[in-house]
Amino acid sequence: MHNQIHCLNYSPYIMASSSSSPLRFSVKRREPQLIVPSKPTPHEIKQLSDIDDQQGLRFHFPFVMFYRSHPSLKREDPVKVIKEALGKALVFYYPFAGRIIEGPRSKLLVDCTGEGILFVEADADVTIDQLGDSIHPPFSYIEEFLHDVPGSSGILGCPLLLIQVTRLACGGFIFAIRLNHTMSDSLGLSKFLNTVGELALGASTPSLLPVWEREILNARNPPRVTCVHHEYEQLTHTETSIVMSLQEHEKNIAHRSFFFGPSELKSIRTHIPPHLQKCSNFEVLASFLWRSRTIALQLDPKEVVRLSVIVNVRGKQGLKVPSGYYGNAFAYPTAISKAGLLCQSPLGYALELVTRLKTQMNEEYIKSVADLLVLKGRPHYTTVWSFLIADVTRVGLGDFDFGWGNSVYGGPIGARPCTSFHVSGFKNSYGEEGILVPILLPLPIMNRFQQELLSNGIQYPRKIAPKL
Incomplete structure (x- = not known):
């Protein structure tokens, strides 16, 4: 997968806004990089639950967050702060730094290799106020703020998270993330991102420690369908x-x-x-x-x-x-x-x-x-x-x-x-x-x-x- 990652350094984008004139801006992205846990983590294989690995969840699910500049943090770089916090968070959520593999009978497993999650640093010459009315779903120019790095979107053998942090001309930034849905739902992802936030603000450990225990939502032995589905x-x-x-x-x-x-x-x-x-x-x-x-x-x-x-x-x-x-x-x-x-x-x-x-x-x-x-x-x-x-x-x-x-x-x-x-x-x-x-x-x-x-x-x- 690593050999398939290419840098897209400059990407002009024109988007028709709610006004009569189109909004014109450009996004410059640096070479994608892998963020690994900041400390050694266990190398092991973990099973996903029988709810996790169903066919309907074998896709990548994107989310986006828009942040305004903070007057007291003008010297802080959101890219640096978030990258460091991600590395620390992956110590606790180390399966996210692994890769999905397939076992017997199409059972999905997480190979906890510590290879890391994919991160893209970017800058855009547009402000949050210029984006204005477009800051709501459907966010039609997500491709600019969450670049689909070639070779990164497979279910097997690919990074489980793709994150792009884009600095804006006003001092604000956009945090966009794409999740391999077999790993987590939106509530599960929110637990990880809450931990990233806590560690970015100076905590040494999460206020809520992650729990794997995927066997809780596994089939019974023997399996028996007792409800209408x-x-x-x-x-x-x-x-x-x-x-x-x-x-x-x-x-x-x-x-x-x-x-x-x-x-x-x-x-x-x-x-x-x-x-x-x-x-x-x-x-x-x-x-x-x-x-x-x-x-x-x-x-x-x-x-x-x-x-x-x-x-x-x-x-x-x-x-x-x-x-x-x-x-x-x-x-x-x-x-x-x-x-x-x-x-x-x-x-x-x-x-x-x-x-x-x-x-x-x-x-x-x-x-x-x-x-x-x-x-x-x-x-x-x-x-x-x-x-x-x-x-x-x-x-x-x-x-x-x-x-x-x-x-x-x-x-x-x-x-x-x-x-x-x-x-x-x-x-x-x-x-x-x-x-x-x-x-x-x-x-x-x-x-x-x-x-x-x-x-x-x-x-x-x-x-x-x-x-x-």
């Missing part, structure tokens, strides 16, 4: 799924974010019956988006559609997942419906399906998932007419302090095919805080989706900004 049904399907549509219409894809503040949520809640008014905003919004998206797809009424809600299993009934556990600890409980019934029924129908998902998540359910994955060869979750949604508002992706305070925005760069996120930290032009939801769809479907939202009082585009 619509999320892993392997379908023989003659129609084109939404993922196929995205691939076929790659040049005609729309990636937009929709803002849901107090007025938007109030408008949506007028469509649900009194006995469901106690449902959370996440449940209400997930149901509304699923129904609106299905209407926009214009499917045969007999087609079966799915909504998978990504649910964290930490702290769930019967599960003893340690607080320092940084592996993947979630499942995708899934609601299903005929498309025609979902579209023609009131919103309360979809909401009742979604609220039932919470009751499914317990120790038996996640163990049944692990058993199914082992018995069926770690299948990919179902993507045919599926919509996955995750609430990342409580993950704390904007709360990492490397010495410059919290970020202006921290979180996913946008939606993925079939997958969206509820992202917090934004306000509208009235100063009202709300949730931002990025959506990725082929343009004709996106236009119908947007029209459906408009008929329910959801405006696009809306003037939004980070709340900090």
Whole structure:
């Protein structure tokens, strides 16, 4: 892999901003380097859990954080501070400095070689204020601030983390990171980055020590599937799924974010019956988006559609997942419906399906998932007419302090095919805080989706900004 790394020294970039004139800037990057643990670490092989190594998690997941300059730290170099803290953090999280290898029956393992994580140092002649309204998902010029180093994006034998720190002309910086998802979920990554922040601020050890113990989420012996898992049904399907549509219409894809503040949520809640008014905003919004998206797809009424809600299993009934556990600890409980019934029924129908998902998540359910994955060869979750949604508002992706305070925005760069996120930290032009939801769809479907939202009082585009 090392021989495949090349330096991209200069990269001009032009991005159309929200104003009439395009924003022009350039990014200069130095040669990528490997950051290794600052002290010797164990050389051993560790197994990933049976939740970690499923096919649906074998990809790299990017996040980005924007930091303003700090008046009292003008002489400090964020690149130097963060690099040193990363080396110290890898002493505690040393599996991140290793490489994924494949064992018998496609079982993934971490070879703790200490080779290190990949780091790119960069400078951009643009300020955080010039980036302005673009600091929210979808962050369309992420390629400039998280360079895909050639040869670095494989699952096997590649660095497990890629980080680029880009100094900005205003003294602020952008911290972008790409995670091999088989190693951790967003909560697991946040534990690592919290440790980096603590060590950057002078701590000698993390306030929360990392815990491996991946066997907690392994299949039972013998494995036995005891729950219904619509999320892993392997379908023989003659129609084109939404993922196929995205691939076929790659040049005609729309990636937009929709803002849901107090007025938007109030408008949506007028469509649900009194006995469901106690449902959370996440449940209400997930149901509304699923129904609106299905209407926009214009499917045969007999087609079966799915909504998978990504649910964290930490702290769930019967599960003893340690607080320092940084592996993947979630499942995708899934609601299903005929498309025609979902579209023609009131919103309360979809909401009742979604609220039932919470009751499914317990120790038996996640163990049944692990058993199914082992018995069926770690299948990919179902993507045919599926919509996955995750609430990342409580993950704390904007709360990492490397010495410059919290970020202006921290979180996913946008939606993925079939997958969206509820992202917090934004306000509208009235100063009202709300949730931002990025959506990725082929343009004709996106236009119908947007029209459906408009008929329910959801405006696009809306003037939004980070709340900090």
